[in-house]
Amino acid sequence: MTKKEYLDKLTVELGSMSYNDVKDILADIEDHFTVGISAGKTEEDIANDLGDPKALAADYKEGMDLPKILEKKIVKQSKPKAPEPTSATVCFCVLITVFVAIPTFFSLLAVVLTIVLAELGVALAGLGLLASFWTFGPFKVTGLLGGLALIALAVFGYALSYFAVKYFVLGTKWYIRFMKKTWHEGI
């Protein structure tokens, strides 16, 4: 059997296992071939020594064949022992956070604040004009139209500031999640 034939047969026999499990298992066995070949063995010999792919798949399935409750327990127990982040990961997270994320965060915060405050200013100016346009003498109509225009602008500004705040919060949350994931799983 060649390496390809062996891996194909194993894939078929693993059948019902999840995609990630099968991918992991195949990577391990493929690696076994790689090491064997560099040690001077033929694909045929390696496949023979590995044993029947059907038996191998059965062994894998047996190992996974735990009651569901037990499985969850094991996952819970082994989870807190997440591997320490590598120094490359630490460098990546710290550099990105200090030089990209924090400046970006404050710049965007300033933009969002500008939008919100400008929107408030425009709304107050519009209300002010509407409240006092009849005192403008010959410019009454101008005052009224100006007030209405500012109110319209304020409504537009409200929509703008709503989305600005929303996406600012979403973006910040996303970044925190991204950093946590990178920290735990490496780059």
Place this chain on the structure above:
Amino acid sequence: MNNQFKKGVLDLCVLTILKKGDSYGYDVADTLSGKIQVSDGTVYPILRKLASDGLVSTYLKESQNGPPRKYYHLTEQGAQRLEADKKEWDVFTKAVKEILEDEDK
């Protein structure tokens, strides 16, 4: 060798091999199949199960030829399990030996 015999003992053997130092799949398979008549493939499901039980951990290490290799490392929990299982095994084999020798007389 009888399959039922092997099954329970192989975990113990793999843990012992890893106690001597971190190793990769091919090496563990080679060590084991050099002494016990098992196919090389046998160690992989065992290593996978030990890893999912938290008795061994894995990491990738650059190799001179080809892609990085997956190394297996005995965890603290694994070392404790090994010690306990080894004691149990010693008691068990001693008892079996006594029974068998008794039979011979």
